[in-house]
Amino acid sequence: MDASIQELKEREAEGKKDYVLLDVREDYEREEFNIGGIHIPLGNLMASFDKLAAHKNSEMIVYCRSGKRSAMAQELLRQSGFTNVRNLEGGMLAWLAE
Incomplete structure (x- = not known):
C-alpha cells in the first residue's frame, strides 16, 4: 500500500x-x-542495497518528484527482499501542492 x-x-x-x-x-x-531521509538517486540504488540492508524489514517510504521513479525503486527494493516498502503518492509535486 502506498503512503499518502x-x-x-x-x-x-x-x-x-x-x-x-x-x-x-x-x-x-x-x-x-x-523532506529529509536517505538520499540515493534511482540510478545508484541497486549498487547501494548494502547501505540499506539494516532497514530490510523496516517500513520504508520512498519519494521522488512525482512518484514514478519511487515506484520503480519500490519494485526494485521488493524484488531484493525489502519487506515493507511504500511509495509516496505524488512525490514532491504533491507535497508542495498540499
Whole structure:
C-alpha cells in the first residue's frame, strides 16, 4: 500500500519517526527541496542495497518528484527482499501542492 502525503505529514506532526525515508531523486532536485531521509538517486540504488540492508524489514517510504521513479525503486527494493516498502503518492509535486 502506498503512503499518502497527508498520512506522512500527520506522522511527522505527531513526531512518529518509525519509518525510513528514501529520496531517489537526483542531487540537484534534492538541493532545491527535500523532506529529509536517505538520499540515493534511482540510478545508484541497486549498487547501494548494502547501505540499506539494516532497514530490510523496516517500513520504508520512498519519494521522488512525482512518484514514478519511487515506484520503480519500490519494485526494485521488493524484488531484493525489502519487506515493507511504500511509495509516496505524488512525490514532491504533491507535497508542495498540499
